[in-house]
Amino acid sequence: MSTAPTRLTRNRDYLAWLAADTSWQFGSAVHGFAMTLICYAVTGSYAQAGSIATVSTIVSMVVMVPGGVLVDRWDRRRSLMISGALRMVVYAAAATAWWAGVLTAPLLYAVGVASGVVTGLFSGASDAALRSVVGTADLPRAVASNQGRDGAVSLAAPPLSGLLMGASYALPFLTASIGSLLQILCTRRIRADLRPQHDRPSPGQDTWHQEMLAGFRTILGSPLLRRILPALILVNAGLNALYTGVTLILTGRGVPAWRIGLIDSVMAVGMLIGAVLAQRLISRVPTGRLVVTIFIACTAVLVPVALTQSVPVVLACFGVLGLLVPAVNGAMGGYLQAIIPDELQGRALAAMHLVQMTLPGLMPAAAGLGLQHLGAGPTMAATLILFPAAAILMATHRELRALPTPDRWEIGTVEP
Known part of the structure; x- marks a missing residue:
């Protein structure tokens, strides 16, 4: 049976988890809104601008199941911090490339593919860690709160992304990079043990395919x-x-x-x-x-x-x-x-x-x-x-x- 529910606002680990998850989600939403428009500005092609998000999604789906194995093998704190570091580097590189005048279509596709790989491999770590951060009885209310957070991100990210693009096309990438840095810093503040709890035989006894x-x-x-x-x-x-x-x-x-x-x-x-x-x-x-x-x-x-x-x-x-x-x-x-x-x-x-x-x-x-x-x-x-x-x-x-x-x-x- 699950334990009695508590107030989520009193759970410091949950607040740190929420801040970490929101930071990268918001940064990615700002970047995602701008990506298609930036690709069109660089290439002048509707086809290329429309396909870049599709490519990123397909790549994410391809690596999603192997990513689930990693999430269950590794300390989920490590997965969250590695994913934050990788996103931070990728988006910072894209911002630098724009400022240097060398952001081309192949580089944009590379950013999309890299983003898709990181999302597919590590996005499950955040959801899996949530159960370690809150009690089971609090899980539904935590998930519902996250839905409200998603609504706020959907409202705020597109107009902010458009505003940033008006100043420089590098700024949406820079915002996403800063969001990933905040993810790392907030994850470090989670005190709960985020390692997978293996009540059954270790997954290391199975082959990668079986896992x-x-x-x-x-x-x-x-x-x-x-x-x-x-x-x-x-x-x-x-x-x-x-x-x-x-x-x-x-x-x-x-x-x-x-x-x-x-x-x-x-x-x-x-x-x-x-x-x-x-x-x-x-x-x-x-x-x-x-x-x-x-x-x-x-x-x-x-x-x-x-x-x-x-x-x-x-x-x-x-x-x-x-x-x-x-x-x-x-x-x-x-x-x-x-x-x-x-x-x-x-x-x-x-x-x-x-x-x-x-x-x-x-x-x-x-x-x-x-x-x-x-x-x-x-x-x-x-x-x-x-x-x-x-x-x-x-x-x-x-x-x-x-x-x-x-x-x-x-x-x-x-x-x-």
Whole structure:
């Protein structure tokens, strides 16, 4: 059973972890917004500017599972500090190259590839370390708080990045480099033991290939995870397709870009508010009931978006969606981290992230093709089917519906 929850603001290790995680996330968001625009400024090519983020994402996905093995082998403090140091050097080099007038397309692609490698190899270390920093009962509230943080980053990073680019294209890179330095400094202030706790035989007894497959075996070996993961894939795929479809339809109608951009802003504000509300909901409402209810509510909220792409309707629905996201992500994300043994955190989370990214990653292209060849009505109707399908998967699983509040969760119950 998990321990009783405590106030996160009184946990110095959590505050240090949050500062470290936010520092590199914010820096990367500033850099990520600017990267496409800088690439276009350097090359004058829309194709090259659009492909650089895709290349970085593909590289990250390729190394994600081997990265999970590293996260479970090494002290996670070391992984966090190495990743911070590598990012700091890469982004500082890019800033220096711009100031020196030698930032070319190949160098930009090298920055994108290097960033993707570091993210794929080490990003899981931060999530895996969170369980060592907070008690299991606090995991859902910590994850929900992180959702609010993500909303704040989404609001602040793009305009700041644009402002910095107005002064110098080197400044977004420099900001990302400083964020990585802050990650290192804040990680050093975490006092908790971040080494993987091996309650089972050491992973060193397995081959590298066996260790990489352990994360997938963990997912396939749990009936509950086999039900949860497809539902998460469906809802994320639906959101990606719906968001892409709505933005393309509104663009085709001549809606100004700034009004379309309000969708992200409204959802980010909703996430900020929702993160506060999620703290009480997660503690008081049984996890199974909370997750199933929110999945059904999300389906109902997004129906109007699929039926009519009126800007006020879209903004209202995505704002409500933002309110709901922190609670469901906090409850579900916290539960998944709680039931996975500590020595499997890196590999299992990497496997889940990789699987979750695959189908949703194809949805923007699918939405574009659907709008091109089928039209808005059939495409949006097809998108809408994914949400009730996910809700049905969740609502019809007895074990999931019966999940209690976090203080009564069973810890580390999933076997590799």
